[in-house]
Amino acid sequence: MTIADVARRASVSRQTVSNVLNSPGLVREETRERVRQAVEELGYRVNQAARRMRTGRSRLLAVRIEQTQDGMNVFDRFLHGLTRSAAKAGYRVILYTADDDRSEIATFDDLLGAYEPDAFVLTSTHYGDVRTSWLAERELAFVTFGRPWGSPEGDAHPWVDVDGAAGTAAATRHLLDAGHRRIGFIGWPEGSGVGDDRRNGWTRALEDAGPTTHPKLEDASLMRRANLQDAGGLERRTDGSAAEGEAAARELIAAGATALVCVSDSVALGALQAGPVPVIGFDDTPVAAAIGLTSLSQPLSDAAARCVRVLTRLLDDDSPDKPDHVLLEPSLVIRRTA
Amino acid sequence: MTIADVARRASVSRQTVSNVLNSPGLVREETRERVRQAVEELGYRVNQAARRMRTGRSRLLAVRIEQTQDGMNVFDRFLHGLTRSAAKAGYRVILYTADDDRSEIATFDDLLGAYEPDAFVLTSTHYGDVRTSWLAERELAFVTFGRPWGSPEGDAHPWVDVDGAAGTAAATRHLLDAGHRRIGFIGWPEGSGVGDDRRNGWTRALEDAGPTTHPKLEDASLMRRANLQDAGGLERRTDGSAAEGEAAARELIAAGATALVCVSDSVALGALQAGPVPVIGFDDTPVAAAIGLTSLSQPLSDAAARCVRVLTRLLDDDSPDKPDHVLLEPSLVIRRTA
Numbered sequence: 001m002t003i004a005d006v007a008r009r010a011s012v013s014r015q016t017v018s019n020v021l022n023s024p025g026l027v028r029e030e031t032r033e034r035v036r037q038a039v040e041e042l043g044y045r046v047n048q049a050a051r052r053m054r055t056g057r058s059r060l061l062a063v064r065i066e067q068t069q070d071g072m073n074v075f076d077r078f079l080h081g082l083t084r085s086a087a088k089a090g091y092r093v094i095l096y097t098a099d100d101d102r103s104e105i106a107t108f109d110d111l112l113g114a115y116e117p118d119a120f121v122l123t124s125t126h127y128g129d130v131r132t133s134w135l136a137e138r139e140l141a142f143v144t145f146g147r148p149w150g151s152p153e154g155d156a157h158p159w160v161d162v163d164g165a166a167g168t169a170a171a172t173r174h175l176l177d178a179g180h181r182r183i184g185f186i187g188w189p190e191g192s193g194v195g196d197d198r199r200n201g202w203t204r205a206l207e208d209a210g211p212t213t214h215p216k217l218e219d220a221s222l223m224r225r226a227n228l229q230d231a232g233g234l235e236r237r238t239d240g241s242a243a244e245g246e247a248a249a250r251e252l253i254a255a256g257a258t259a260l261v262c263v264s265d266s267v268a269l270g271a272l273q274a275g276p277v278p279v280i281g282f283d284d285t286p287v288a289a290a291i292g293l294t295s296l297s298q299p300l301s302d303a304a305a306r307c308v309r310v311l312t313r314l315l316d317d318d319s320p321d322k323p324d325h326v327l328l329e330p331s332l333v334i335r336r337t338a
Numbered sequence: 339m340t341i342a343d344v345a346r347r348a349s350v351s352r353q354t355v356s357n358v359l360n361s362p363g364l365v366r367e368e369t370r371e372r373v374r375q376a377v378e379e380l381g382y383r384v385n386q387a388a389r390r391m392r393t394g395r396s397r398l399l400a401v402r403i404e405q406t407q408d409g410m411n412v413f414d415r416f417l418h419g420l421t422r423s424a425a426k427a428g429y430r431v432i433l434y435t436a437d438d439d440r441s442e443i444a445t446f447d448d449l450l451g452a453y454e455p456d457a458f459v460l461t462s463t464h465y466g467d468v469r470t471s472w473l474a475e476r477e478l479a480f481v482t483f484g485r486p487w488g489s490p491e492g493d494a495h496p497w498v499d500v501d502g503a504a505g506t507a508a509a510t511r512h513l514l515d516a517g518h519r520r521i522g523f524i525g526w527p528e529g530s531g532v533g534d535d536r537r538n539g540w541t542r543a544l545e546d547a548g549p550t551t552h553p554k555l556e557d558a559s560l561m562r563r564a565n566l567q568d569a570g571g572l573e574r575r576t577d578g579s580a581a582e583g584e585a586a587a588r589e590l591i592a593a594g595a596t597a598l599v600c601v602s603d604s605v606a607l608g609a610l611q612a613g614p615v616p617v618i619g620f621d622d623t624p625v626a627a628a629i630g631l632t633s634l635s636q637p638l639s640d641a642a643a644r645c646v647r648v649l650t651r652l653l654d655d656d657s658p659d660k661p662d663h664v665l666l667e668p669s670l671v672i673r674r675t676a
Contacts, residue, residue, distance in 0.1 A: 015364055019353075026353055059452065060432070067418045071624035076414040080405045083433040092453060093433040094398070095421040114397065115430060242628070269628050286409035290580070290607050290625040 010038035060094045061086050061311065062117040064104060066124065067097075070242070072266045072285045074300060075123070078145065081304030082121065089312050091118070101130050108134065119311045125149055125159075126193055132157055143310045143324075145303060149193025158314065158323035160306045164194060164282070167296040167330035168201030168261055169208075171280040174294075174332060175259040176209050180278070184234035184257035186248045186267050198263050198282060199235075238267055245270025253277055259338065265295055268337075278338035292336035299328050348376035398432045399424050399649065400455040402442060404462065405435075408580070410604045410623045412638060413461070416483065419642030420459065427650050429456070443472050450478075457649045463487055463497075464531055470495055481648045481662075483641060487531025496652065496661035498644045502532060502620070505634040505668035506539030506599055509618040512632075512670060513597040514547050518616070522572035522595030524586045524605050536601050536620060537573075576605055583608025591615055597676065606631055606675075616676035630674035637666050
């Protein structure tokens, strides 16, 4: 089925059919109607190029494909969910790679020139992220999977994220419930939005805990402060590798920690080598399942579906006055290690 | 920069500019030249929709994103490599999901109608694969990452693959070199192209081995047959899960196996639970690195780059008389378990 078939059926030239598809304003109403009827009768599937020129829509969502050093990440689950949810909404996912923000912005420019994606899905948001303001200045549709950590625009753009603090708080409570009172935390360097958020859940759960290391202190606020002070000595920052995770765990165990909450499964994998104390990771990677590591699982299919929903609302101009912000809860998957 | 700017500069109507881009045959040579000059002077970047209507090229390669049960796969590495190599060649990757061959073919149809990808990259080829003949009948460009196992078209289409048999042969030789003479194999059900290929490397290495379990047999062919007969009792098929891998390993160890070659890291993960015998996996997943599993690593970035090169040759009509067939070698990554 081609434009020529439609032209024959409508008794017009191919150029007229093309005009109806691309510049309908140039064609008389009566002719336009005849062509549209022929299109319908023949079940002609307007091709994407013609449709795009008419509607200005590419039906493409662009997303970066990430790769981490040790492969212990769950980005592929998010990407699978995004592809599936996008297809249900009539969109396809187009991929790109980028090594840093600057090269990613150059790629935005290139994609916009060549493929005109309707929207972008940004991942790995971080302090000093220059990608969002670049897109916002150009009034391009996008959603971030990740909150706008310290961004000057604040909450001006739509985002979907998983509540890391709620996750580590649940992990810490799980260890408190098991009777642990000196619970350490192994994190990433300060200044990582995601890392600091996960750390905050640990401190929050310790502050909120009932009588712990100081049963004689009756004043609740004193008790909370004492809990936290104790905890302060039980924290280590790492580069995120298993090797540094193991070293940090040795120090914390020597300092009296009887259980460890970790910022990632990679760090937790290392911590497990340090000694027989309970360890909880974060991200529920295939490695966690393989070695029986208790870990926090992000609802990635749901997060991906919410990203698509946020974007389709934006693109269909059905968006509310305020941008959508969606914060989802992770769940603790309890296995052998805690 | 819009078509209107070009039209102004060339002193023609917008429709004429559109005609030059989409149907240059309709426009007089002199006018066409004037528009082209304006496009060049203004640095107007012809948008993709217009370019596609002119060239019939979408600059999109379509690939399915896969998801496995336990997440122990390395497809994300292939996809990352494909995205990077495609971008270097001026193409982008567009994703889709599909649950089986039939739904994948329905998706081909949908993609062709709506996005017109220039080519497809098919993964997970298997016996009775109906996808390749569907594409071949329509003369659509594609490459498979995986050989056309038992396909009636045989080697009629281009493919890139990794030599699984060479991998398991190397693993088996590694164990023979370490002094093992009763080496078991844990595989997938018969009829899996990939699984049977990996199995064949194990039998080949045993056949090719020098004096092994029957040092008194001096005739080399008798010796080879004896080796193989011994090996016959040391083989188990599984569904690919760690649980069945463990059960199979227990049986093989009871039958006298002193070392195990496994069809996948998942199966090897289970086999490690069965007892302290050397185990070698396949695919070098993040789990293998995490637990110190010796495993076979596929050159996935290279395989992805070769897929892109095969397709660009096809699309640029620079292809040889015979379709490209590329078979790459995996490499043995030696860790703690063997």
